[in-house]
Amino acid sequence: MITRPLGKKDYDHIVQVIDRWWGGPTSALAHPVFFYELGQCARVVEHDGILVGFLFGLIAPGPPKVGYVHLVGIHPDYRRRGVGKVLYQAFEEECRSQGCASMKAVTTTGNDGSIAFHQATGWDVSLVEDYAGPARPRVVFHKKL
Numbered sequence: 001m002i003t004r005p006l007g008k009k010d011y012d013h014i015v016q017v018i019d020r021w022w023g024g025p026t027s028a029l030a031h032p033v034f035f036y037e038l039g040q041c042a043r044v045v046e047h048d049g050i051l052v053g054f055l056f057g058l059i060a061p062g063p064p065k066v067g068y069v070h071l072v073g074i075h076p077d078y079r080r081r082g083v084g085k086v087l088y089q090a091f092e093e094e095c096r097s098q099g100c101a102s103m104k105a106v107t108t109t110g111n112d113g114s115i116a117f118h119q120a121t122g123w124d125v126s127l128v129e130d131y132a133g134p135a136r137p138r139v140v141f142h143k144k145l
């Protein structure tokens with residue numbers, strides 16, 4: 001597996017496949033800002049020349065600086081093969097190099113796969129009521145660096 005920065009060709013491919021990879025309408029989350037303005041933190045993973053995963057993240061300036069994981073997608077045929085771990089490790093290295101004190105990610109309640117992944121890779125997990133507005137709880141992940 002090869003990890004590298006996101007390119008325009010990759011972004012164009014991702015917006016075409018994301019709904020299929022996620023199993024529903026999700027393309028709005030792959031906002032162009034994550035390529036054009038925040039692309040320096042985005043990463044993709046290739047296996048044998050095929051794009052099999054991506055991570056859109058950003059560095060929030062703080063203080064303290066926080067690396068925020070916005071959206072991760074893994075090709076359905078490559079799940080449970082270490083792609084997510086590779087993406088998160090690459091983003092964590094970027095966060096450390098930019099002086100981040102921690103990392104953060106958020107998911108919806110019931111996203112058991114995401115919750116299990118974050119727990120298994122050393123993130124603290126908490127349920128925050130009203131995180132996304134009234135009666136809209138979210139599961140919030142934190143990892144100290």
